[in-house]
Amino acid sequence: MSLLELQQATIRFGGLVAVNAVSFALNEGDLFGLIGPNGAGKTTCFNMITGVYEPTSGKIIFQGKDISGTPPSKIAKLGISRTFQNIRLFNSLSVLENVVVGGFLRHRTGLMSALAYLSGSIAETALLKEKALELLEELDLLEVANVRSADLPYGRQRRLEIARAMATQPKLLLLDEPAAGMNPQEKQELQDMVRKIRDNHGMTVLLIEHDMRFVMGLCERIVVLDHGEEIAQGPPETIRKDPKVIAAYLGQAV
Amino acid sequence: MKFWTTRIVSFIIGIGGCFVIDLLSHRFVGSYEQRLVVLAGLYVTLAVSLNLINGITGQFSIGHAAFYQIGAYTAGYVSRTYITMGGHNPPAIPWLLGMMVLGAIAASIAGFVVGLPSLRLRGDYLAIVTLGFGEIIRILVQNTDALGGSYALDKIPKIQPIWLVWLLAIVCIAVCRNLIKTARGLTFLAVREDEVASSAMGVDVTSVKVTAFIIGSAFAGAAGALLAHYEGLITPTTFTMDVSFIILTMVVLGGTGSITGSAVAAIFLSYLPEYLRGLKTSAGEPLVVSGAAVIAGLAAVVVGVAFIKRILDSGRGTPRSRALKYLGIAVGVVILEPIISFALHPIKPLSSMSIEAGQLRMVIFAATLIVLMLLRPEGVFAHHEFSWSWVRKLFGKRPVPQAEVAA
Ligand SMILES: Nc1ncnc2c1ncn2[C@@H]1O[C@H](COP(=O)(O)OP(=O)(O)O)[C@@H](O)[C@H]1O
Numbered sequence: 001m002s003l004l005e006l007q008q009a010t011i012r013f014g015g016l017v018a019v020n021a022v023s024f025a026l027n028e029g030d031l032f033g034l035i036g037p038n039g040a041g042k043t044t045c046f047n048m049i050t051g052v053y054e055p056t057s058g059k060i061i062f063q064g065k066d067i068s069g070t071p072p073s074k075i076a077k078l079g080i081s082r083t084f085q086n087i088r089l090f091n092s093l094s095v096l097e098n099v100v101v102g103g104f105l106r107h108r109t110g111l112m113s114a115l116a117y118l119s120g121s122i123a124e125t126a127l128l129k130e131k132a133l134e135l136l137e138e139l140d141l142l143e144v145a146n147v148r149s150a151d152l153p154y155g156r157q158r159r160l161e162i163a164r165a166m167a168t169q170p171k172l173l174l175l176d177e178p179a180a181g182m183n184p185q186e187k188q189e190l191q192d193m194v195r196k197i198r199d200n201h202g203m204t205v206l207l208i209e210h211d212m213r214f215v216m217g218l219c220e221r222i223v224v225l226d227h228g229e230e231i232a233q234g235p236p237e238t239i240r241k242d243p244k245v246i247a248a249y250l251g252q253a254v
Numbered sequence: 255m256k257f258w259t260t261r262i263v264s265f266i267i268g269i270g271g272c273f274v275i276d277l278l279s280h281r282f283v284g285s286y287e288q289r290l291v292v293l294a295g296l297y298v299t300l301a302v303s304l305n306l307i308n309g310i311t312g313q314f315s316i317g318h319a320a321f322y323q324i325g326a327y328t329a330g331y332v333s334r335t336y337i338t339m340g341g342h343n344p345p346a347i348p349w350l351l352g353m354m355v356l357g358a359i360a361a362s363i364a365g366f367v368v369g370l371p372s373l374r375l376r377g378d379y380l381a382i383v384t385l386g387f388g389e390i391i392r393i394l395v396q397n398t399d400a401l402g403g404s405y406a407l408d409k410i411p412k413i414q415p416i417w418l419v420w421l422l423a424i425v426c427i428a429v430c431r432n433l434i435k436t437a438r439g440l441t442f443l444a445v446r447e448d449e450v451a452s453s454a455m456g457v458d459v460t461s462v463k464v465t466a467f468i469i470g471s472a473f474a475g476a477a478g479a480l481l482a483h484y485e486g487l488i489t490p491t492t493f494t495m496d497v498s499f500i501i502l503t504m505v506v507l508g509g510t511g512s513i514t515g516s517a518v519a520a521i522f523l524s525y526l527p528e529y530l531r532g533l534k535t536s537a538g539e540p541l542v543v544s545g546a547a548v549i550a551g552l553a554a555v556v557v558g559v560a561f562i563k564r565i566l567d568s569g570r571g572t573p574r575s576r577a578l579k580y581l582g583i584a585v586g587v588v589i590l591e592p593i594i595s596f597a598l599h600p601i602k603p604l605s606s607m608s609i610e611a612g613q614l615r616m617v618i619f620a621a622t623l624i625v626l627m628l629l630r631p632e633g634v635f636a637h638h639e640f641s642w643s644w645v646r647k648l649f650g651k652r653p654v655p656q657a658e659v660a661a
Pocket residue numbers: 013016018036037038039040041042043044045
């Protein structure tokens with residue numbers, strides 16, 4: 001059984017069909033790429049998977065259950081987490097606090113415990129901070145743990161978004177253009193990081209990326225969208241040679 | 255162990271402090287000043303509880319007086335019916351505690367109802383709904399004869415423990431502080447920062463917002479119950495839009511989101527108009543000023559603010575040289591005032607008009623706010639909180655700046 005499966009997923013915004021009957025399936029442990037020119041409908045796919053939008057028609061199956069139309073916070077609890085193309089950190093919170101918010105999803109103590117500052121709540125907070133620090137270390141953000149997240153440089157903000165998403169302990173991690181705005185060295189490091197996340201945490205990764213070298217070098221399978229339509233699917237070698245893909249990217253080196 | 259020691263000690267200091275305030279205000283000041291001490295305590299509760307909704311959770315609610323009123327009228331009505339009319343005589347403090355709980359429950363039900371639109375409305379729209387709700391409650395009360403209509407709900411038994419007023423304020427501060435110290439509290443701040451990202455991280459945005467409204471309005475309701483029993487009579491005019499705006503001003507002035515800021519601003523702003531009301535000359539007469547002096551004063555302040563703003567914006571200079579410049583500007587303003595006043599003197603209507611300074615209090619109040627917001631738009635405390643390490647930093651050695659680590 002596949003972990004996530006889109007079945008003929010379609011969404012309309014007024015007259016615009018942003019995503020049209022797209023189907024693909026991810027198996028557990030996949031490193032899957034979602035590519036396509038600007039406005040192809042990639043981010044919209046993420047928004048459907050994470051419950052921001054409900055598909056007009058079609059199904060989104062996660063672990064055997066149709067999750068289309070489930071609210072975002074419930075989907076996060078089911079085990080899907082994401083980053084955002086236009087970074088959405090909790091700006092005035094510190095780097096560490098951002099990650100703690102992600103981890104809170106798996107909390108157990110109640111509201112009263114927090115209001116009265118009981119030991120359960122304190123211990124939980126301490127534990128979440130500890131776990132957050134581990135994640136920050138893994139993503140090489142430990143030294144900025146107490147910096148306001150808005151004050152971080154761009155590349156680090158993107159990595160912080162990944163750390164925050166990982167803190168929710170997802171089975172499936174969606175990364176929306178994680179390498180955007182990074183320099184070549186940072187991109188190289190990110191590739192290694194994503195691979196490690198998959199290998200060490202057993203998270204399945206679905207990522208959107210514009211940088212072809214990045215995607216081709218990292219992903220094992222790729223699906224290509226253009227104008228909301230799915231135009232190709234397969235391993236990087238076949239995608240690279242696919243005439244439809246080359247046409248969509250209009251002669252850009254693929 | 256250290257944890258429990260700290261908690262028990264702060265608990266004792268908190269309660270002890272309330273009784274000290276109580277003792278001092280009974281021993282040393284008249285009933286007028288006592289009332290100010292009570293109002294300051296109630297305003298601290300109101301501002302800190304609104305800060306939970308507005309500053310911490312980011313829901314722009316501006317009708318806080320409505321929850322205050324609901325608490326006051328619910329508790330006042332029940333007390334009056336049971337004690338004054340019914341002739342019962344329960345022990346005062348436990349009864350008052352019960353009434354506070356009742357007021358809190360009534361207000362939090364209203365908070366829940368007002369919180370619901372916050373799930374769909376944002377920013378200005380929510381502000382309008384909450385403000386409208388406040389007015390509806392006030393007008394409803396005004397037209398309900400059983401609640402005294404537009405006159406007053408009177409004959410509420412007077413129970414006036416000043417310590418309890420301040421204990422409520424301290425509990426309110428403690429609850430908010432506890433919350434933001436825990437991971438759960440961070441999710442409230444997360445909702446303020448970005449709702450979309452919060453929900454993607456599994457934060458139940460709906461429940462966070464409604465919780466903030468319920469807790470915030472509950473404290474306002476409890477404060478209302480105390481007010482009703484302190485005054486013995488309450489009127490709808492005690493809960494007009496102005497009161498809502500003053501509470502909101504306290505939150506904004508203190509630094510939206512800062513509990514410390516809200517509390518300090520509440521004390522300052524509840525006291526300032528009263529202080530201005532009592533302005534006297536050294537001979538003890540009410541201070542009278544001419545129209546020219548007032549206009550000159552405003553003009554001098556505007557000039558002073560403009561200069562200070564330039565220095566702030568340029569961001570240059572060592573702390574000492576900047577402090578000297580501020581001092582220079584302050585002196586300049588003081589000198590400028592009589593000069594402009596003298597220049598305006600030939601204008602007859604201005605020089606012959608005499609105004610009691612006490613009557614100018616709302617003008618001075620407003621001018622103070624404008625000046626503060628111009629110079630420090632993020633609020634006096636911005637998002638900082640009082641903490642002992644902060645005090646140590648203020649008086650001790652400077653720590654290594656964090657920014658270098660961040661680069
Ligand atoms: N909420 C929305 N309302 C209307 N149109 C939208 C909305 N979200 C996305 N679209 C449109 O859907 C198309 C696909 O957008 P998107 O998924 O963001 O593209 P990309 O592949 O670059 O991520 C674009 O034409 C965009 O304008």
